[in-house]
Amino acid sequence: MTAGNRDVHTWLTERVATYLRRSPQDIDTSRPLADYGLDSLTALAITADIEDEFEVTVDDALTWDHPTVDALSAALSGLVGEKRV
């Protein structure tokens, strides 16, 4: 699966929802992932998903510095955009 033109925010929300076995509508993207049970160690897995999906390399502590879907999307949008040109 490739992201195509889908928005990073939408993709991330869906990814997190899949992990939580919930629907994307149930995720408040401004809340820390830890509130949903993705603690500091388990949230690290998301960085690898991001790498696989967008073919970028991200910092291993990305989810520590940007602990919500909103913050992650903001941090990624520049990076992902650059790679897409």
Add this chain to the structure above:
Amino acid sequence: MTITTTGLAPKRADELEHLLGSLADPANPTGATAILAADERAEMLTAGESLLHSYGLNAEFVPPELGGRLERADHLAEVMRSLYRRDPALGLGYGASSLIAGVTLWTAGAAPQREHAARLLLDGHRIAIAFHELAHGNDMAGTEFEATAAPDGLRLSGRKEVVTNIARADAMVVLARTDPGSGPRSHSLVLVDRASADPARLTDLPRFSTVGMRGVQLGGLRFDDLPVPASAVLGPVGSGLETALKALQITRTVLPAMATGILDTGLRLTVDHLSARRLYGGPATALPHVRSVLAGVFADLLRAEALGAVGARALHLVPGAASVYASAVKFEVSRLLLEAMDRLAELLGAHFYLREGPTALFQKLLRDLAPVGFGHIARAACQMSLLPQLPLLARRTWTRHGTAAPADLYALAEPLPPLPYDRLALHAGGRDPIAGSLHTLLDEPWAPEDADLRDAVAADRAKLAQLACECGQLSPVELGVGARPEYYDLVTRYVRLLSRTVCVQVWRHAEPGNFLADPAWLRAALHRSAREPHRPGPLPAQVEDTLLTELLDRRDTGRSFGLTGRPLAV
């Protein structure tokens, strides 16, 4: 830059071994008699500490660019084995605790902090590592000790407890909360200089007494609003847990690797005792059951050291995957050592229980070994730290060919590049070149007489694929603190496959003529790590014979029982 030191052990390891002298010589101030007397008094071995001081042991913990000898993690473990072989309390209490502090500094310290720490250590001073609070155990993020901002820096308040050498260290690295929030960016490491600290704001707590490592000075310290400059923080404020999780990969690998020295002496004491002991008209070592246990323990020591050595080399060569390998080494090497010492204790019978006579050192070694399982990080906590990595490892490595590790990872005598502290990572991102090598191993050339070994590799590859299926299904959400106990078994299964692969690779890369190139030890290692409902049965007769012959030859020629088979000052 590649360092020129080659070989399984550096020359200086022989020097230190020689300086420490014979364990059996009652007149040796660093021999078993003196070591046991110090242990009975719950004191450090003074003669040992002054010997290590004049030898300059601390330089082993300092990187070369700062004037030390910390070139290779595998060599560090081998040097330190000379201590663990005699008195593990010296190993931890003179040495390893300063090493733990050191690696946090080399990983996250600014140049002036690193230089200051290196100078302290090279001058023979100690640096304590103060993470632990009695109320929180392994739960590092639960740390309450606080560093609050003040106009001129920080103020430290709280207690650190059960900390090695805290009362007699010149400096300490303290884990402190810098943010009341619960996230992973709420803690910082702070380098506290005891000499310049206001003594009115520090109170030493009474010493903690212990079952083993009795000489080690375990203390505590209460801080009452101690001011420290802002420049005392290692790395950015909030990076404490990140630094700890990265830097301690080094010590979680090398500390268990050092502790194999304990089993080395335990095995020697047992063989010595049982060969001299006459039962049923012959030496006890003639009893088939005794021989079988001894050969099995020898094999376990070899595989523990193989995993330790490859784990240590991985820190240099594949640092991005070391988060996985460090936890695996700590988990598995500690298990092998604890179980093997227990089996030796059974063989020694009443003589393991005696605190006097020629086997008296055994009971001390057994007590001193125990913290290898729970100290620094609990074995179960290692499993927990590996758990969330499993689905990614499954997806990115276990199910397909990935990037191979450099061959030097397994060629133990080959030189290594410097330790890349800045390339250690919080997680491996699913990259696992060691287990991944199961995919390519089968395609490599195999001699017809090694068909059984190739079959074992093929079976392991199938097991890895099965494990990948199971792990690939899991969501990281299920793999956190609340993970179900059966998931911990997935880690156990993975680590078993990993360590079996390590043994195969070490054998394949061994120098011809070396005992490690003999498939007998590998057959023994694979047999002992086979997954069965019950404990593995006795080794095949021919394998057992080869191992016992080697074991007895090493004993007769005063050589170590581990990977290096080095001459010792026994």
